[in-house]
Amino acid sequence: MRFVPTFSLFEIMLVIVLLAVLAACIVPVVQAVMEETRVAKIVDVSDTLLAACKRYYVDTGQYAYEDERYAADFYHGLTKNDGRTGWRGPYINGLSPRDNPYGGLVYAGGGVSFDVDGDGSTDRSGPGNGVTFEKIPEGAARKINDRLDNGIPADDWKYTGRVVWLYMGPEVHGLLMVYLIGGTGN
Secondary structure, X not given: OOOOOOOOHHHHHHHHHHHHHHHHHHHHHHHHHHHHHHHHHHHHHHHHHHHHHHHHHHHHOOOOOEOOOOOOHHHEOOOOOOOOOOXXXXXXXXXXXXXXXXXXXXXXEEEEEEOOOOOOOOOEEEEEXXXXXXXXXXXXXXXXXXXXXXXXXXXXXXXXXXXXXXXXXXXXXXXXXXXXXXXXOO
């Protein structure tokens, strides 16, 4: 009879434990990298919309909308000629849920009310542009706030600076609103 080498139960358990420890070390690193990628995507979309809204304003003297929730051309001024004099777009290719790595809608619109400098008082309000991202978890919103509002001392980061985050319940998480341009004030 020929001897066939086999692994003992101890050896098999040792390999399983080592794989579990390795997985426990790698999974948090991969999750952190994925979260940073999502945060970077939102910051990038915000920066792209800021540039597009500025160009639109220079061309038309008005603030733009880009909102897939509505069909009328008025709500698509960054992608379609919305009838405003001076329009020289398209300024972006469009907005879709792909622009929000958390799966919610993203839309730009007029009307702003923000404490841009983080001192506790509204600095910019009235006609202007902001962008809203739906379904943003609080931890991600905090990281986005830190990137866009770095240097603004704010104990209550959710309501001060260029970034505002409102909790909307467990299904929606939160609305993240980023001030782009416009409004009057200090």
